[in-house]
Amino acid sequence: MPHAAEFPVRSRRQFLEAGAAIGLGASLLSHASWAADSSPVKGGTLVANVLPEPAGLVAGINISQPAVVISASIFDGLVRYDKDFKPQPQLAESWSESKDGKTITFKLRRGVKWHDGHPFTSADVQYSLLEVVKKVHPRGSSTFGRVTAVETPDEHTVVLRLDGPSVVLWSALFGTETQIVPKHLYAGTNVMANPWNTKPVGTGAFVFKEWVRGSHVVLERNPNYWDSGKPLLDRVVFKFIPDAGARAAALESGELHYAVTNPVPESDVERLRRNPALVVDTKGWEAPAPMFFIDFNMQRPQFQDVRIRRAFAHALDRKALADNIWYGLAKPAEGPVPSYQKQFFKPGLPQYAFDPAQAEKLFDEAGLKRGADGVRLRINHMVSPYGPVYQRAAEYTRQALGKVGVELTLVNFDLPTWIRKMYTDYDFDTAQGWYSAYPDPQIGVERRYWSQNIRKGSVSSNAARYSSTEMDRIIQGIHDEADVNKRRELIGQMQQLAQVDVPSINLLELNFYAIYSKRLQGLREGPLRFYSTLADAWLAPPAA
Template sequence: MKRREFIASAAPLGLLFSLGLGDVPFANAQTAGGTPVPGGVLNVAVSPEPTLLTSAFITTMNIGQVSSKILEGLVSYDLNLQPVPALATSWSTAPDGLTVTFRLRQNVKWHDGKQFGAADVQYTLLEVWKKLHPFGRAAFANVTAVDTPDPHTVVIRLSSPAPYLINYINTYGAQILPRHLYEGKDVLTNPVNNAPVGTGPFVFKEWVKGSHVRLARNPDYWQKGQPYLDGVVFRFIPDAAARTVALEAGEIDVALGSSIPLSNLNKFQDKSRYSINLDDGRYLATIFLTQFNVRKPYFADKRVRQAFAHAIDRNALLKVVFLGYGKPATGPVPSSVVNYYAAQTRQYPYDLKKAAALLDEAGLKPGKDGKRLRIALDYDAGGGVTATRPAEFIKQSLARVGIEVELRGGDTASYLRRVFTDQDYDLMISSLHRLPDPTLGVQRLFWTRNIIKGAPWTNGSGYSNPRLDTIMEAAGREADVARRRALITEWQQIVQEDVPVLDLVEQTWVTVSTARFQKTALQGDGLFASYADAWLTPKKA
């Protein structure tokens, strides 16, 4: 769930969110339907080039965009973020919440001809997800045992209820590996990671470093009649302008993960030639934010943090930096996460007088030069202009209330070290995925036990609130839906009062494709779709 996955891919920060679109330019989201046409090879742009080709123990998005066509998870998610069957056909949770049972699809083969079964899920959960996956360590922390009463049944036993578990078992969060190729070997260095053997609709054929990965149709795929495509080629085009040109020229059919710059989207307004999909990344629920280092004496006072919240105009940020694409964030849980979003929390409308008054109350009064405080703002310069522009906007905003900001843009390694290892920063900006369940994607930012020196994307602010810890932990094990929702609402209210993090813009991911690219069903996790149901309409003469 790394922030770098969004801003370091030459992608525009804060694009159009798929819920509450409002009046935005050329929002012609792709629609599913039509009669599939078999044949053809799909060309997909992915950037940057993956470092390996399995997502079972790493969450980098460019890896998942490729590996999800080869390997699969137990479920995928529809546009409402509800789980739908993949390798699991059904699932149920015991009344006490301590047992989750999955029924697996039968007659599924790995690409080398071996049978897929419960032992593969058992091995991957206990030896890979639980031990090696950055989010799996938390998501599966309550798992005490995995039983396999028969080859098509998996019974997960828990020490306490884990109602969030069902929200993290797709190909992004929980990709299943073939036990017979991994057991007894070092998972992280296994050569199969670079030439994966899966159950998915496409079979790995070649990886030409610096150029492409080529996949071919799996003739033995479990879904009869699928895939429709003869193959998929993932092309690695590092330059954003070159990706735009390649899509215009028809050299690629799909540009994933907001890899077409926002400023170039006007080239793809013609609905007869192109499609803009705004739903593929709904599952990630990404928010652009600025975070305080509350270890600093001046940021230990919540009135100073609240003043900063009043000093930044989210609507102007949306218009000036994001060119009208996006939606102002109202708290730590995005509005797209409809099961847990709480609208009735403390808000901080743009109000410079209120900001100045709060700073005065906190003892930060202007000096003779009009300056109240001098601070630094850190950002990952690897994101280029897409990281620099929001940093500059925040600097200009805070200057209006007497806060002088020094911008410190470093490479990814130095940025992470300064924020999470050295803890030597004042403010930082980032984009972080919140996922469909707050226990998975939001709790990590505020939980005292997640203040882990040197661990990226944990509680880097150093914020600690024992009452909030108790509420978050209770929500994580509460099986009753209504009581859990009430706990998460209270959690949002506390965070919005204390504001160790300023959530600024709800982001989305934009997939731009030629109009020839079609799917029978759109997905909330479409960035990691298998493409089993994808096809290309015939080219016009």
């Protein structure tokens, strides 16, 4: 079968280097079984948790972590990735690439149907890539930037035409990143406002059943799934449990089987790690590579002066954030690319050490003097709605900046409102957030710095509205450069300029964790463990 093993040497080497950059290895991904001699059990209901409640359930359109977790079991991608981040067949059975890297041909799986019974064809892929991924997805215009045409010679063949070889594309073909949606339900509509975004129709192992707002989403077994014998579970119920204590209690009682993305406070992790019925899993986040940062609204007059932005950076103690707010489940970031991505991380970048006196000096030099009341600036600060740790981080930020004369008003919203305020209205002064850097900076990192990603309504894009001719030149070079070493140099230049210009303060590399019952088996191994389908998952009988 002509898939990963038959890539041209150039593309395969570059792709495997990208996998190595995120530190993958089988030794990091092993997990103790609940019962090593147990055989998979069919049937049953998996009770899961995501937080916060998403704005939509189609992750390729309503980009957010909870949407990704749910969407992964509703939609399949062209490929999935194994534990070494090598592509494996999913909706595409095989693929090949021309020697010059300008043509990629996918042979699609036959007999696949959308959940409403319509056949899945190459027209769905063509529409999704050109009208959804490239136009709507905040990373799509970059990831698929070299794709000039998508051809459909027959219902089961898709041909991508590129203006040059693309290294990054091979890292972004999984189902929640490059999501394939049904053309017959989306063509001719406003993709962002399409009602099927909240009642999705996919090709995956589970079918959407209901969404009770404020309570839960139910997915049921797809009886016509192309992968015979799967899924094993009858249904998955994703509950929205806003109270952290209630989530912890539900995990300990066994009422909740599966909770991803830091479901309990960091202070509770060690206690739950000692619970013999639970797994606290910090692996499986290597590909998402979560990073915590603070954005400036670069359209606000007070943030036009780089000295002010650098002063903010000097006022914040990243180590205190990592040790005290995140209880050691984070480390100070040195730039926008996580340090464990050795292939791309650039050491020796400009740093802004915790130095309140230097912050005061920079504020004064920029003409931002303290008033009679000791305040030099009053602004608002949007708090990330992803859990209590972000509220604590915001409180720390308010206190730290208060000591250097900046009065911060914290603003809290639910996720849909936060998304609108950040990415449609741009109605904030400063805002905290986390994003997925992903295994190649062209997928996850550059969106924060590329002016072409200032796209109103596009979630997780350039909310700061940072625009730099020099940065745009560097990023375009990253897109165009096929030579691995020259491209790596440009990625280093991007990191350097990001740290010099400081449109965002890169604060922490986050160590995410999931907590689940040891009864839960069959989670897919690999760097996208918790962004993968639950098609293989099953529940072992309770221990006697």
